[in-house]
Amino acid sequence: MIRERGQQGTEAAMEKDYSVRMGFVDDYICAICDEGGDLICCDGDCGRSFHPTKPTGEASHCDTLGLSEEQLELPEFLCENCASKKHQCFVCGELGSSDQGGGEQVIIQCNKRGCKRFYHPECLPLDINNLPGDSCPMHECYSCKKKHATSKGNKTTGKTKGKGTCRKKHATLEGNKTIGKSKGRGTWGMDLVLCRRCPKAFHRKCLPRKINGGEGEIKRIWETAGGTVFYCRDHEMVENLRSAKRNHIKFREEKPKGATENQSVEDGNK
Template structure:
């Protein structure tokens, strides 16, 4: 059974809403700048030559034709000249202010009086949520508190999504300590400290029956958690968020 967060989400929001951790005081400015953009492509989940969206989603994409070939990425289809000519880049979701809920995957308006999905208030997050979806994640065992949180978000209250706490111990990330660095799922708002990562989420295939679910990328680990269905070759997406949504 899932446990409620040890501290209330309001208390933890005060600590993490600015994107800080215990080690932020000693962080290099260039590392903080890098944190503003995703380090893997939102289309194919691979790294390489990426273009970051300057909008609130802060996702990154293989933008140019020919990049992302190793992962068979469709890319955004821009030429080298088109990318070089860009002063700023907004993905179609940010341009049209429509984003997908990171929990259920439904595309909704994300700005103005018609907004139905709302941005996590952590400065380096970029994920949007329906109030009901995120409230249920924040209070999985208390329907009354979940409903109260949902109504607060609808009324304009900010929130911090659960990806910013360890799913196992509920602690925050401290990048200055290797064991307290986060392993973050690409398909749902779930993170683990390196030391808390379940054995069922392995870094390498130890035999043909175990699929790799974790990759060590500098000071952050990318994972597909146990709720993401996998096969021996392909990860099956459990939501639409990481697909590049074309809007007409």
């Protein structure tokens, strides 16, 4: 069944911690084009939403899944990745088996609530399944973590205010009982903004400059009813679309010869 993503439930979801909010953004926008509208949600492990048919994706120039009306009537929907248990690594973009019962597991899923990103162990040198959470890079500020590593290498850790990781900063805010005095978790500037194309996250106060466009820069961030949509500078923006290049989704190992658009969206840049 097609499910329209709108304003309902947004405020309640945004009041919870950011890990829930990141899941809500995934629920609200299409995984292919990063726009909202009439979407279908995968009932599998990925939990992503998609424009299911060509008409539902016309406004956002989305390649869509190209489903038929008969497929929309099925009681359960699984995207090709979840049906085949072949998911993409959020670092390299290549597929790997997530079937834990099918021998050696070559791709693992972050177990942080609301995240659902997949990774090759060699791309992310952490065994996420053996950790309680907070291990995926999406759950720490990339800028703070980088500064912390630099100051540690220079043996100045602890000498400069503000060089701690985001987890330490959140702990300080909670210890000072400042939670609840502003929107979200801690202060507004400490909210994490998550890149849609790679495992980088930034506190709002740590976001790169000029991401709002202007002076030859293309805008990289939008506030939507479902949350913040953001692309870091590692990804090329498409000027006539409100997104980075749409070449990030891969359902199959290789695109068969003569395949139609709805069989693969690897070439989904228009």
